[in-house]
Amino acid sequence: MPQFFLNKRLIVLLVSIIILVALIGFSVREREKLSWPEQFLKDTTGFVQNIFHQPVQFVAGFVENVNDLQHTYQENKRLKTRLDEYVKLKTEVQELEKENVELRDILDKKESLRDFDPIQATIIARNPDMWHEKTIINRGKIHGVQKDMAVITSKGLIGKIKITTQFTSTVQLLSSMDPKNRISVGIYGKGTIYGFIEGFDQKERLLLMKKIPYDVKIKKGSEVVTSGLGGVFPRGLPVGKVEKVESDQYGLTQVAYVKPSAELYDLNHVIVVKRKISTTESSSGAGAEGDDL
Amino acid sequence: MSRLIIPLSAFFFFMAESTYADLFSGEHFNSSRIFVPHFLFIFILFLTIFGSTKYGIIYGFIFGFLFDVVYTEILGVYAFLFAFLALVVSRLMKLVHSNIFIAALISTAAIAALEILVYEANGLIKDTGMNFTEFATIRLLPTLLLNFAFIIILAFPIKRIIEKANFESD
Secondary structure (H helix, E strand, C coil): CCHHHHHHHHHHHHHCCCCCCCHHHHHHHHHHHCCCCHHHHHHHHHHHHHHHHHHHHHHHHHHHHHHHHHHHHHHHHHHHHHHHHHHHHHHHHHHHHHHHHHHHHHHHHCCCCCCCEEEEEEEEEECCCCCCCEEECCCCCCCCCCCEEEEECCCCCCEEEEEEECCCEEEEEECCCCCCCCEEEEECCCCCCEEEEEEEEEECCCCEEEEEEECCCCCCCCEECCCCCCCCCCCCCCCEEEEEEEEEECCEEEEEEEECCCCCCCCCCEEEEEEECCCHHHHHCCCCCCCEE | CCCCCCHHHHHHHHHHHHHHHHCCHHHHHHHCCCCCCCCHHHHHHHHHHHCCEEEEEEEEHHHHHHHHHHHHHCCCCCHHHHHHHHHHHHHHHCCCCHHHHHHHHHHHHHHHHHHHHHHHHHHCCCCCCCCHHHHHHHHHHHHHHHHHHHHHHHHHHHHHHHHHHHHHCC
16 A cells, blocks of 8 residues: 555654654653643533533442342341440540640640541542553632642542642542552550552452561551551541562562552542641651652 | 534434443443443444445544543554444455444454554553463453344444434535
């Protein structure tokens, strides 16, 4: 087919490849905010998606409710057995909370890494190309959402805010393959073990917790929570449970495989977490660690 | 109305893709396989085959770019690939008779090409986390299966929408 590569066509093709590479180069770098045409497009589609999403979510919710009804009896039985336990726990927690407040008063320490303001949001879209695990929520800058905030469901952490526009924001999920997606976490047992959530095992669908010292023992089933030491996330958001532990490829540190406690699919209502204690960003001395959340 | 029906249905497929991705995924079928919907791309291919090549490429570029901006945030990949593959498909359709079964087969082949090219593009930009055999079994085959089923279900309705828009009169 000689006319496929006519001269004019060839030139158009080459020019468009150059533009393509330039565009990719422009957009792939870590950007603080999007250019205004992008923001405009995202806000407009976000608005339409918000409308489009309501009836769809209604139908999906109805199907889910019917499904739930089928399991109600068994669930009820199981929950009843745990009710007594719950009452005991509740009184304990109340006592501890009261004591905590009193002790804080004595120490005159008002702020804690744990405190945060919630912003309720609804998922309106998800990236269909599943290379970049991202979802779009219907809350943006004017609702107080900022870059790098943690996003949780009632069960645990699901990701962080990647970028915001006026009325929508993009959430980068934990399962996304991004080397810059690092979260400082800890396992709080007898001694505290710190590490980073870095990466996701596509095949087994487990998170990788890396940089754990080689000499600590981690029990299977230990709870992994955010440590709050990265400077942006609050402390104590549940991330998941340890499934297995291996030493890394050089044998210097250990890698724990963590099963996320929150469902990363079929998301509907999420909470954007705004930490109350001031972030380290104002004292931007720790440049190299800026990415660790 | 007939002027609006093509952009409106393209935009509908554009949003349906993301809703599908949100509601259904491999985890619902109890497997780690990834099913990627390419409804919009199928619509663009059918537009190229049964409508006009020019419109197919223009729509491919515009909606590909919208896809890049809204979903992936890496500009240019889908805009370029949608338009380029629409062009290739229109050339291929000149060699064969354009009946709907051939169109369905060629669309599936084009989706395979799209998936592989996007995989390579992502491999250049960052770590994709899977090698080619893993990619083929976890992602490519389930995706082709899903989209072939989608083509079988919606080929005739899409064809009718495009014929209604009546490109010959333009």
